[in-house]
Amino acid sequence: MTDTKKIFIEIDPNAGFCFGVTNSIKKTEEFLEKREEIYVLGELVHNEEELKRLMKIGMKVISHDEIDLLKGKEIIIRAHGEPPSTYKKLKQINAKIYDLTCPIVLQLQKKISIVADEMIKTGGMIVIYGVKNHPEVIGLMGHTKGIGVVVEDLEQAKELQLDRPVALFSQTTKDKEGFDAIENYLKYELNSRHIPFESYATMCKIVDRRLPSIESFSRKHDMIIFVSGKESSNGQYLFRIAKNNNSNAIFISFLDEIEQLEISSQVESIGISGATSTPQSLLELVKERLEKKING
Numbered sequence: 001m002t003d004t005k006k007i008f009i010e011i012d013p014n015a016g017f018c019f020g021v022t023n024s025i026k027k028t029e030e031f032l033e034k035r036e037e038i039y040v041l042g043e044l045v046h047n048e049e050e051l052k053r054l055m056k057i058g059m060k061v062i063s064h065d066e067i068d069l070l071k072g073k074e075i076i077i078r079a080h081g082e083p084p085s086t087y088k089k090l091k092q093i094n095a096k097i098y099d100l101t102c103p104i105v106l107q108l109q110k111k112i113s114i115v116a117d118e119m120i121k122t123g124g125m126i127v128i129y130g131v132k133n134h135p136e137v138i139g140l141m142g143h144t145k146g147i148g149v150v151v152e153d154l155e156q157a158k159e160l161q162l163d164r165p166v167a168l169f170s171q172t173t174k175d176k177e178g179f180d181a182i183e184n185y186l187k188y189e190l191n192s193r194h195i196p197f198e199s200y201a202t203m204c205k206i207v208d209r210r211l212p213s214i215e216s217f218s219r220k221h222d223m224i225i226f227v228s229g230k231e232s233s234n235g236q237y238l239f240r241i242a243k244n245n246n247s248n249a250i251f252i253s254f255l256d257e258i259e260q261l262e263i264s265s266q267v268e269s270i271g272i273s274g275a276t277s278t279p280q281s282l283l284e285l286v287k288e289r290l291e292k293k294i295n296g
């Protein structure tokens, strides 16, 4: 690598936490100012570095299988939300719940619950476009009252038996293109059978608003380093957009991965971006490490 000191490094000004994640982290930090430890059901945020930081100050991540250990304890419900069965279980064991479900997810759960009641009357079903084992989707499925099915892509939608009314929803962090493709397919198939179809494009606007900026930011630089937890749906989605606009976009989850990065001698500028669950502080650390690597 030659002339590496000339490389310009910029953090995406539109990257950083969304308000749902900001709120859950801020509240967790506030709780931990007043107590030694607090439990959270599942990973608070899909970002390994941020999780490590919070665990250092007393946050304890507990899985759904270990719920019985929380008898009488204080427990945080994260921004992804939970199905009604989780609340029921926690109440049974007398746990004190701090519900940090993102208001957007909460609204979606309520809407699904209302539509589920209507669909039950007509023998219909609810289809959710999302990732089956994603915590938000597990929570949403809990509100479908047993008439929900998850499809991860158009191929899976094509396997549905379309003999009843359908209401289509989306996981908040899924992509518009995927939703549109499934919506168009279901609309066409059900209309041609004269079966009612309704759809709700419930993707989070916060993620949507990032799209134009990540496109232009990715095109502006010779190389993009996209920082996100591997489990983050919006991270995978935003990275795909970055990659479509810059073939030299690299996905990393940990700071140490910077050491292995190959930076070609043609690279004059590097852009750093991340998911809605990637903290600004981590992007700054990535920039710092990169500068060190480049400048030696």
Ligand code: SF4
Binding pocket: 018, 019, 020, 021, 079, 102, 103, 104, 105, 172, 173, 204, 205, 206, 207, 234, 276
């Ligand atoms: S991405 Fe949107 S829905 Fe998800 S936590 Fe953030 S603000 Fe809430």
